[in-house]
Structures are given as structure tokens and as C-alpha cells.
Amino acid sequence: MRVLEIKGKTGRSKICVGEKLINLPQYLPETKTVIITNEDVARHYQQDFPPVEVIIVGAGEGFKTLDTAARIYDRLISMEADRSAFLVGIGGGIICDLTGFVASTYLRGVRFGYVPTSLLAQVDASVGGKTGVNFSGYKNMVGVFSQPEFVICDPQTLMSLPPEEHANGFAEIVKHAAIADSGYFEYLEKETGSGIELSLDVLEKIIYESVSIKASIVNRDETEKGERRKLNFGHTFGHAVEKTTGIPHGKAVSIGMVVAAELSAARGMISGKDVDRISNLLSRFNLPTKMEGNKDTVLDALAKDKKREGDHIHFVLLQSIGKAVIEPISLAELEEILK
Numbered sequence: 001m002r003v004l005e006i007k008g009k010t011g012r013s014k015i016c017v018g019e020k021l022i023n024l025p026q027y028l029p030e031t032k033t034v035i036i037t038n039e040d041v042a043r044h045y046q047q048d049f050p051p052v053e054v055i056i057v058g059a060g061e062g063f064k065t066l067d068t069a070a071r072i073y074d075r076l077i078s079m080e081a082d083r084s085a086f087l088v089g090i091g092g093g094i095i096c097d098l099t100g101f102v103a104s105t106y107l108r109g110v111r112f113g114y115v116p117t118s119l120l121a122q123v124d125a126s127v128g129g130k131t132g133v134n135f136s137g138y139k140n141m142v143g144v145f146s147q148p149e150f151v152i153c154d155p156q157t158l159m160s161l162p163p164e165e166h167a168n169g170f171a172e173i174v175k176h177a178a179i180a181d182s183g184y185f186e187y188l189e190k191e192t193g194s195g196i197e198l199s200l201d202v203l204e205k206i207i208y209e210s211v212s213i214k215a216s217i218v219n220r221d222e223t224e225k226g227e228r229r230k231l232n233f234g235h236t237f238g239h240a241v242e243k244t245t246g247i248p249h250g251k252a253v254s255i256g257m258v259v260a261a262e263l264s265a266a267r268g269m270i271s272g273k274d275v276d277r278i279s280n281l282l283s284r285f286n287l288p289t290k291m292e293g294n295k296d297t298v299l300d301a302l303a304k305d306k307k308r309e310g311d312h313i314h315f316v317l318l319q320s321i322g323k324a325v326i327e328p329i330s331l332a333e334l335e336e337i338l339k
């Protein structure tokens with residue numbers, strides 16, 4: 001097991017990569033603990049949970065709401081959970097975001113930790129202190145920054161994750177390497193020849209490297225005033241694709257990363273060969289690298305993007321594989337690339 005730390009203004013977080021779910025009791029205080037999980041994860045792992053009260057919610061974005069949060073508050077009240085209570089979210093990114101949000105608002109904040117069980121949650125959602133719920137059709141519209149006390153990343157739990165869910169995690173993994181670490185990018189090119197069928201050792205190494213990158217960025221810019229925006233590589237365009245086509249987040253971000261790489265190449269920052277390396281690595285994880293959906297609809301959605309300034313959008317581009325920069329891009333330049 002290897003441990004990484006987030007030292008933020010909104011709390012400290014100890015991220016234990018390679019720790020086991022069954023060792024969770026070692027991390028819990030003596031006070032009342034309540035586990036929040038969903039029906040899928042409970043089906044696979046409830047037998048490994050410590051003997052504490054468990055709240056099971058439904059699976060899917062439709063349950064990441066204030067209504068579900070309200071139902072959890074009700075259950076906590078009926079369990080007589082007071083300010084000394086400790087909440088643990090065990091599940092994918094939805095459960096982590098929801099648990100962090102409930103814990104940070106119930107009784108003005110109680111202590112909490114996560115056991116992320118999806119690849120995306122282990123390398124991304126559980127790290128960095130963003131918590132929240134969807135509201136009125138908008139994703140993550142209501143939430144707070146708040147750090148879980150611990151994050152237990154047990155790669156063994158990924159063995160039951162449906163194969164299509166792995167791709168969502170790999171999109172963020174390729175992103176981390178592309179924006180911050182060329183050596184890690186080369187490692188992925190070398191070690192992931194067989195795509196998502198990876199050994200537990202390789203998976204653990206990948207989770208550790210990705211969490212290190214995200215943690216070090218968050219440690220420099222916890223509340224996304226500057227550097228943390230680099231983690232949006234592929235996401236500006238990706239969100240527009242996701243919104244207009246409804247394809248999964250990882251696939252949309254994959255397309256977004258290729259577009260951002262092509263924009264970087266058009267500006268002479270990286271070579272065409274580098275763009276190919278990025279697309280080839282993404283393809284190995286069954287991620288799409290060609291535009292899906294209608295270009296005009298996507299451009300239209302981008303034109304409405306809240307991050308737009310005049311006719312420019314701030315885009316994360318690559319100076320080289322392993323180094324990201326944020327630059328304004330005009331809608332016209334983007335349209336040119338999409339042709």
C-alpha cells in the first residue's frame with residue numbers, strides 16, 4: 001500500500017492506494033459510523049462491510065439529487081446520528097460525491113471518508129474534495145469543497161466493475177498522463193498493450209500515478225482558480241459532446257482530448273505524431289477518437305458554454321505530451337479543426 005496526501009484549506013485527505021476494503025475498520029473512529037452505498041455495490045460487497053448501519057440508495061445519475069440527500073438526512077436523524085457521526089461512502093463517483101455532500105451539510109458538517117469502487121472514482125472523483133449533487137437538469141450544480149479524511153483505493157473491487165465502466169476511468173488516466181507526465185504516458189503505452197485486461201499490479205501502479213498527479217495539482221490549487229483547470233483537458237469540448245449526444249462521459253472526453261490535441265498541433269505546439277500517440281492510446285481502452293454526433297449542435301452548445309469570453313473559449317492545450325497550457329481559442333478556429 002502507498003499513501004498520498006491532500007493538504008487543503010477544506011481539510012486533509014489521506015489516500016491509501018492498494019489498501020483493502022476489509023481493513024476499513026482500522027480507519028474508523030469509535031463513534032457511530034454509517035455507510036452510504038448503492039444497490040450494485042451492496043450486492044457485491046456488503047458481506048465485507050464492518051457491522052455498522054448501512055444506507056442503500058439507487059444507482060445512476062438520477063439518484064444524485066437533493067431528494068436523495070434529503071432521504072439520507074431523514075435516515076441519519078432516525079438513527080440518532082449526532083455531530084460525532086462518521087459517514088463512509090462506498091461506491092462509484094456518484095456515491096462519493098453524494099456522501100461528501102451529505103456529510104458536509106448534515107448538522108453543518110460531520111466527518112467522512114470514501115472507499116471508491118469504480119476506476120473513475122479511484123483515480124478522479126474521490127480525490128480533490130469536490131462534492132455535490134445534480135439540480136434541475138444541471139450536473140453538479142449544488143455542492144461544496146470538502147476533503148474526505150481517508151480514501152481507500154482497493155483495486156480488487158474493480159474486478160466486479162462492468163467492462164464499459166473501465167473506459168470512463170481510463171479516459172481520465174490518459175488525461176492525467178497527457179497533461180502532467182510524459183514518463184507515465186510512455187509507461188501506459190508500454191504496459192497497456194492488452195487494453196483494459198490489466199493485472200492487479202499494473203492497475204495499482206496506474207491508480208497511484210494518476211492520484212499523485214491529481215493530488216499534486218489540487219495541493220497547488222484546491223478551489224480551481226488556476227492550475228486545477230488543466231484537469232479539464234478534453235472536457236470543454238467533451239462536455240458539449242456528452243450533452244448533445246448522451247454518450248458516456250469517458251467517451252465524450254476521449255473525443256474532446258483528440259480535438260484539443262489537434263488544436264495544439266494546428267498551433268504548432270505538438271506534432272501530428274503526438275496526436276496519433278494520444279488517439280492510439282485511447283483506442284486501446286475502447287475509447288472513440290472521432291467526432292460523434294452533429295458538429296453544428298456541438299459547436300452551438302460550446303457557444304453557450306459558461307466559460308466563454310466574447311467569441312473565445314479557454315481551452316486546455318498541450319505544449320508537449322506531459323505539459324498542459326490554458327489558451328483562448330476562437331469558435332472559428334475550432335470549426336476549422338472539426339472540418
Ligand SMILES: NC(=O)c1ccc[n+]([C@@H]2O[C@H](COP(=O)([O-])OP(=O)(O)OC[C@H]3O[C@@H](n4cnc5c(N)ncnc54)[C@H](O)[C@@H]3O)[C@@H](O)[C@H]2O)c1
Nearest residue numbers: 040059092093094095117118120121124125130157160161
Ligand atoms: N468529485 C469529483 O471531483 C468528480 C470527478 C469526476 C467525476 N465525478 C462524478 O462521478 C460520477 C461518475 O462516477 P462513476 O463513473 O464511478 O459512476 P457511478 O458512480 O455511477 O458508478 C458506475 C456504475 O458502476 C457501478 N459500480 C461501482 N462500483 C462497482 C463495483 N466495484 N462493482 C460493480 N459495479 C460497480 C455503479 O453502481 C454504477 O452503476 C459523476 O456523477 C461525476 O459527476 C466527480
Ligand SMILES: [Zn+2]
Nearest residue numbers: 172235249253
Ligand atoms: Zn471527467
